[in-house]
Amino acid sequence: MPGQVREQVSEWTELMQLAVAGDNAAYHRLLRAIAPVLRATTQRGLARAGQPTDSSEDIVQEILLAVHLKRHTWDRTAPFGPWLFAIARNKLIDALRRRGRRVFVDIDEFADVLPGEPEKETASAREVDQHLAGLPEKQRDVVRSIAVDSVSIKETAARLAMSEGAVRVALHRGLASLAAKLKGN
Amino acid sequence: MKTDDLIRTLAADSDWRSTATGSALLIALVAAAPISLAIFLMALGVRPDFTSATHNPFFDLKFAVTLALAISAILVVLPLSRPGTPLGARAWLLLVPVALLAVGIAFDLSMPQSTTWSARMVGSNSRVCLSAIPAMALPLLVASLIGLRQGAATRPALSGAVAGLMSGGLAATVYAAHCTDDSPLFVATWYSIGIAGLTAVGAAAGSRVLRI
Numbered sequence: 001m002p003g004q005v006r007e008q009v010s011e012w013t014e015l016m017q018l019a020v021a022g023d024n025a026a027y028h029r030l031l032r033a034i035a036p037v038l039r040a041t042t043q044r045g046l047a048r049a050g051q052p053t054d055s056s057e058d059i060v061q062e063i064l065l066a067v068h069l070k071r072h073t074w075d076r077t078a079p080f081g082p083w084l085f086a087i088a089r090n091k092l093i094d095a096l097r098r099r100g101r102r103v104f105v106d107i108d109e110f111a112d113v114l115p116g117e118p119e120k121e122t123a124s125a126r127e128v129d130q131h132l133a134g135l136p137e138k139q140r141d142v143v144r145s146i147a148v149d150s151v152s153i154k155e156t157a158a159r160l161a162m163s164e165g166a167v168r169v170a171l172h173r174g175l176a177s178l179a180a181k182l183k184g185n
Numbered sequence: 186m187k188t189d190d191l192i193r194t195l196a197a198d199s200d201w202r203s204t205a206t207g208s209a210l211l212i213a214l215v216a217a218a219p220i221s222l223a224i225f226l227m228a229l230g231v232r233p234d235f236t237s238a239t240h241n242p243f244f245d246l247k248f249a250v251t252l253a254l255a256i257s258a259i260l261v262v263l264p265l266s267r268p269g270t271p272l273g274a275r276a277w278l279l280l281v282p283v284a285l286l287a288v289g290i291a292f293d294l295s296m297p298q299s300t301t302w303s304a305r306m307v308g309s310n311s312r313v314c315l316s317a318i319p320a321m322a323l324p325l326l327v328a329s330l331i332g333l334r335q336g337a338a339t340r341p342a343l344s345g346a347v348a349g350l351m352s353g354g355l356a357a358t359v360y361a362a363h364c365t366d367d368s369p370l371f372v373a374t375w376y377s378i379g380i381a382g383l384t385a386v387g388a389a390a391g392s393r394v395l396r397i
């Protein structure tokens with residue numbers, strides 16, 4: 001692993017430890033830090049499998065959802081990198097299989113990827129939006145309000161005449177249903 | 186949706202409380218155990234000479250083998266639910282029941298016996314064994330797969346297969362109290378066939394329901 005990447009990965013571990021301890025800003029930073037690495041890796045994985053890279057952002061978003069929903073399986077005494085790359089590799093292989101390819105991706109291929117230049121335009125993908133429409137009404141409204149309209153949980157609660165707790169529950173369930181739909185369940 | 190928007194939304198979902206995979210597995214097994222026990226009590230029951238049978242080391246060995254299988258499978262399936270956790274030496278734990286059984290077979294074959302080894306292997310309960318172990322194990326397998334969904338299996342078929350071994354081991358532990366065939370040769374043959382079937386079912390089911 002090149003030194004720069006090793007340093008970056010140990011920074012991720014620290015951010016994740018802060019996140020587990022309840023530091024939400026650290027968690028937000030961590031997700032933003034891993035996204036470009038996941039993007040670069042996914043694009044490379046798709047290219048190697050001879051697949052067009054235009055769907056890479058869908059896969060990146062699927063990985064991010066899986067990372068989020070399975071974050072409790074990370075052992076806080078373990079480095080964050082291997083955990084992240086195992087999930088990313090798994091999701092990428094799954095995505096390639098769905099496209100009819102059987103491909104094996106070496107974990108090391110993830111480890112030595114340096115994040116590319118920060119993209120000028122924010123990357124966007126379609127699949128999440130498509131599945132969002134199929135969610136139960138309450139989950140869909142809450143996820144849309146927070147994700148698309150950038151409204152806070154508190155304001156979303158007022159807007160939809162729900163309690164904050166109910167908004168949080170609907171948000172979590174909505175994200176879980178989105179992840180399930182993305183993997184084709 | 187923009188990835189940045191998704192990330193902001195994920196960060197807003199800030200509840201980190203979550204059941205550990207081990208606890209979820211335990212709860213699921215405890216919930217399903219009464220079903221398996223009911224099958225045992227209604228269809229099989231403890232063999233009449235249970236108390237005197239406990240003096241027979243081959244009878245006791247059956248429990249040692251099946252329990253070792255169940256426990257080692259639990260110890261293997263939990264790290265399999267944590268992405269990026271190398272299994273390492275833990276995988277060898279699954280050989281403990283195999284080794285116990287091998288030692289038992291060596292003793293069985295080296296001791297003077299009143300029946301031939303083939304008669305002991307064929308036994309008289311093979312059909313019951315082949316149906317009882319899977320029947321009692323299936324509720325446990327379904328439950329354990331539900332529990333393991335709490336984890337993140339990056340090798341879902343393997344996780345499902347080990348869940349099959351675990352539920353087979355647990356069911357066989359209970360079944361052993363009914364079965365009057367105590368020869369390790371019988372256990373190695375018929376218990377193994379039933380548990381192998383469960384392992385295959387577990388692998389097939391796991392590759393579907395345990396994907397993260």
